[in-house]
Amino acid sequence: SQKIEQNSEALNIQEGKTATLTCNYTNYSPAYLQWYRQDPGRGPVFLLLIRENEKEKRKERLKVTFDTTLKQSLFHITASQPADSATYLCAPEGVSGGYNKLIFGAGTRLAVHP
Amino acid sequence: GAVVSQHPSWVICKSGTSVKIECRSLDFQATTMFWYRQFPKQSLMLMATSNEGSKATYEQGVEKDKFLINHASLTLSTLTVTSAHPEDSSFYICSARDLAGEVQYFGPGTRLTVT
Numbered sequence A: 001s002q003k004i005e006q007n008s009e010a011l012n013i014q015e016g017k018t019a020t021l022t023c024n025y026t027n028y029s030p031a032y033l034q035w036y037r038q039d040p041g042r043g044p045v046f047l048l049l050i051r052e053n054e055k056e057k058r059k060e061r062l063k064v065t066f067d068t069t070l071k072q073s074l075f076h077i078t079a080s081q082p083a084d085s086a087t088y089l090c091a092p093e094g095v096s097g098g099y100n101k102l103i104f105g106a107g108t109r110l111a112v113h114p
Numbered sequence B: 001g002a003v004v005s006q007h008p009s010w011v012i013c014k015s016g017t018s019v020k021i022e023c024r025s026l027d028f029q030a031t032t033m034f035w036y037r038q039f040p041k042q043s044l045m046l047m048a049t050s051n052e053g054s055k056a057t058y059e060q061g062v063e064k065d066k067f068l069i070n071h072a073s074l075t076l077s078t079l080t081v082t083s084a085h086p087e088d089s090s091f092y093i094c095s096a097r098d099l100a101g102e103v104q105y106f107g108p109g110t111r112l113t114v115t
Helices: none
Strands: A003-006 A011-014 A019-026 A032-038 A045-051 A056-059 A062-067 A072-077 A086-096 A099-102 A108-113 B004-007 B010-013 B019-025 B032-038 B045-051 B067-073 B076-081 B090-097 B104-106 B110-114
Touching: A003 A086, A011 A019, A019 A032, A019 A086, A019 A108, A032 A062, A032 A072, A045 A056, A045 A062, A045 B104, A072 A086, A099 B045, B004 B090, B010 B019, B019 B032, B019 B090, B019 B110, B032 B067, B032 B076, B045 B067, B076 B090
Parallel strands: A011 A108, B010 B110
Antiparallel strands: A003 A019, A019 A072, A032 A045, A032 A086, A056 A062, A062 A072, A086 A099, A086 A108, B004 B019, B019 B076, B032 B045, B032 B090, B067 B076, B090 B104, B090 B110
C-alpha cells in the first residue's frame, strides 16, 4: 500500500538556523507533491507544490527538493524564526479509484527556539 | 485568493442527532472537494471525494449512510453526520481543488463534540 513517512520526532532548532524536514514515500510514483503547514486546531495551509520533473522549488525562505529515484522530498526553512513553529505535512499526490488525491504523512512538528 | 471557509467552526451535539457542516470556496470554483477527519496528534484521513453534481466517492471503511455528502454547486459542499455518537467526535476539515486540478486549499476545520 502507498505509504508516507516523515520524521516522527519533533525537530527543535535555534532561531536563525536552517530546518530540514524529510518525507519518504513508498509503493507509488506521485506526479507531484505538496507541503503544508498546520497550526494546532487549524486546517493545513498550502506552502509549495513540486512536480516530478522539477528537482527544486523555492519560495522566499522555503525550499523543496524532489528526488524521484530516492522517493524522497526535503523541505528546508532557512533563517528560521519562532513563528515558523508548527507541524509540517508532506502530501504526495496519487491516483486511487480513478481519482487524484493527496496522501498525507503524519507530519513533523518543528519548534524554533529564540 | 484561494480561500475556503467552513461553518460552523465548532459544534456540540447530543448523541443521536445529526449535524451539518458547510464548506465553501470563496473566490474560486471547485469541481472537486474533499472531506477529511483528524484525531489528536494524528494525520489527516481522507473520508470522501465529492465532485459537483455527482455522488461522492467514499474511502474504504467510511460509512456513506452515516456521513452524507452533497456537492450541489461549484462553491459549496456539505457533510452531514447522521445519528452522531461520541466516537464521531473529531476535527473535520474540507478542502477544495482549484480548476487547474493541482493545489488543494483547506478550510479552517470544524471541531465536532458529541455528548
